[in-house]
Amino acid sequence: MRILLTGKNGQLGRCFQDAVAGSKHELFAFDSTELNIASAQQVTAIFAEVKPDIVVNAAAYTAVDKAETESEMAHAVNEAGVKHLAQAAESLGIPVIHVSTDYVFDGLAVEPYKPSDQTAPQGVYGASKLAGEQALAQVATRYLVLRTAWVFSEYGNNFVKTMLRLATERNALSVVADQYGCPTYAGDLAKAILALCDQYEQTGELAWGVHHYCGDLPTSWHGFARTIFAKGLKHGAIDKIPQLTAISTDQYPTPAKRPEYSVLNTDTLAELGVQASNWLMALDRVMNKLQGNAK
Template identity: 40%
Template sequence: MRILLIGANGQIGWELIRKCTDYDIDIIALNHQELDITDPAAVRNVIFHTEISLVINTAAYTAVDRAEAEPRIVFAVNRDGPGYLASCCSEIDIPLIHISTDYVFDGRKTTPYIETDVLSPLGIYGKSKAEGEIEIAKRLKKYIILRTAWLYGIHGTNFVKTMLHLGRKQDVIRVVSDQYGCPTYAADAAETILNIMTEIIKGRDDAWGLYHYCGEGVVSWHGFAEAVFELARKYDSFEVKKVINIPTDEYFTPAKRPAYSVLDCTLINQKFGIRPRPWRDSLAEMLARRARLNASCRER
């Protein structure tokens, strides 16, 4: 069984490459330089000329604030690219697993979002991801779209690593406390993708569609930051003495973000038996793994 992974150098892509050694699959992993999904000819060439049974797309334009200033490229990557992938997969009748985001919602709900809730993104990034979902669903039957949220991991840029970096330099950090979501460890998301992929490979043909998957539990960015320092102090020393909570309107960002983007993960549990772990447990695991990796780098 050979699969194609696109976006291999992203947070989830990096974890997928490491985890797939535990699964009996041959993976062709391409990074941005090796395949640009905004180039339809390149997409066709790779999909039609590589013997593959399934495509996983983790490539995306993910810089939420920068996206506001360059919508053309954002829509090319997050809407058109997935559309090209879906068309090619449809032509040769292979499935596509694709990742989307909680930012397709406006955050006005006060209870967790379900898969069929109305899309109403607040910014260019969320709008482009929402349109990417629509392009896939229009062109392909055999797709899985996994909407996830607040991703962090060992590899790449993310909120946890930014906090760890700031915490070493500053004694006070101000973090927004009126936006709520579900932190999701990229390694957990990768494992979920591989579990779904395994079902598909075994012949599961009744579960195509869209699913929510994120860490279990709800927290604000402020609460998330406090947990990062609480758990990371076991491995590191920090300058930070206080994490101050501030409202969104005291922290200007070019893109508006949903105040509440909690995803309901009931459906993925019903269809695949996948149950997300509490976000704090995953965060603790990520920080411990990071400390081990840093220690082994220092020893070399």
């Protein structure tokens, strides 16, 4: 199949390129300068040129805190951008696989969020991503929204790389221990998306609508940091573990409010044979790749 990928330089974009490299699909991958999804004209022109069979949207405005003061930009990409992709895909009669976030929820749940649960974003980023989901649902006949969470990889900026850097710079660190979620390896998400592309190619169908894809074991940011340090030391990515203090969200104020509990229920994808990300195993792989100096 001819797969059109947006946001090729992001964590997911790079992992998806790696995943497709071993497949029989033809990939047409674009960065934000080659294909700015906020521009309807650019989207229309590239779709006409590529004539894809399916679209994978890995492009997003992902600066959660900055979004609080850049609402227009966040919505231009995460809402209008998704709408442009949906319109162009619809005019070609092709489906869109789109990625969204756990931050569409308010975090007040006491059990993992199902795709059908009530959304109530706490910040501009979450609101812009939810608006994108809604725009897609309004315009596209066949689409998948995969909500994911706490994404890490060997590429770009993420919590794993930040913790490893801080471990070399500091002797002591404080990390929030009262926000719970599921770390997700972007490489596993990429493989899950590729598996869905394969299913679509074979059957012409997919379980259209909203699904959740994330790591299999919930933790807190503090728990995630502790695991990163243990594995970092084991793999030689750091040579000492800093003293780690658990703090509350109140003690680490950020411009954007984050959900306290954003564990996602991944059952609907498991029923399709797509297993959740084994993030502990993936963390070992990422440590190895970082030792090989992926940037």
